Amino acid sequence: MRRRVLAPLKGGLQGFEGVSARELRVLDVACGTGRTLKFMGATFPKASLYGVDLSGAYLRKANQLLxxxxxxLPQLIQANAEALPYQDNYFHGITSVFLFHELPPLARQKVIEEAYRVLQPGGVFVICDSIQAIDCPELKEMMENFAVMFHEPYYRNYITDDLSDRLSQVGFEGISTEQHFVSKYWIAHKKHTLAGDTVK
Known part of the structure; x- marks a missing residue:
């Protein structure tokens, strides 16, 4: 399912027509053991790839894999996604795979705010996570049971959380969603620069 972030990411990066493949910078938030970065490396072999995760153990596994x-090699950093250690407007694309259901609501909002901050104008943010109750109301009871069976304390809140609204609140636009089996994808864009501004 994580491979499905690649197509919308690629589409978003095509908006940077004046930027060479080697100048593109892409960040995977909560990169875990590096599987998404591995797929990115195959799709964008010339781009500079970055990964951030809170777990040092995951990052060691990611380094071994990559x-x-x-x-x-992608540049891997141990850090909290609520306080990304990068300058404003740095990345052309950002992904996050199966992070948001693990977070309490305020943390979800903070991660979105940070993604917006470090994303360049015109950049794309692609989120992959579990489907939500609004997508399959008939599966809501199963989703609620999942939270109990697998000790996911924030999952029940996640399945009713409007991430599109959260993305819109911080300034993302052109927000769309896709659903594939039990995964859901949000594709959001940071507003392009105003006339006279430049993006590098």
Missing amino acids: SRIPGE
């Missing part, structure tokens, strides 16, 4: 692949 070091087996020829080419430049």
Whole structure:
């Protein structure tokens, strides 16, 4: 399912016509053991890839996985996604896969705010996570039971949380969603620069 972030990411990056493939910077938030970054490396072999995760153990596994692949290694940093250690307007694209259901509501909002801050104008933010109750009301009871069975304390709140509204609140636009089996995807764009501004 995580591979499905690649198509909307690629589509969003095509908006940077004046930026060479080598100048593109893409961040995977909560990169875990590096599987999404591995797929990105195959799709964007010249881009500079970055990963951030709170778990040092996951990052060590990610480094082991990614070091087996020829080419430049993604830059991995241990950090909280609520306080990304990057300058404003730095990345052309950002992804996050199966993070948001793990977070309490205020943390979800903060991560979205941080993604907006570090994303360049015209950039794309792609989120992949579980489907929500609004997508399959007939599965709501199963989703609620999932939270109990798998000790997911924030999942019940997540399945009714309007992430599109959260994205819109911080300034993202052109927000769309897709659903594939039991996964859901949000594709959001940061407003392009005003006339006279430049994006590098």
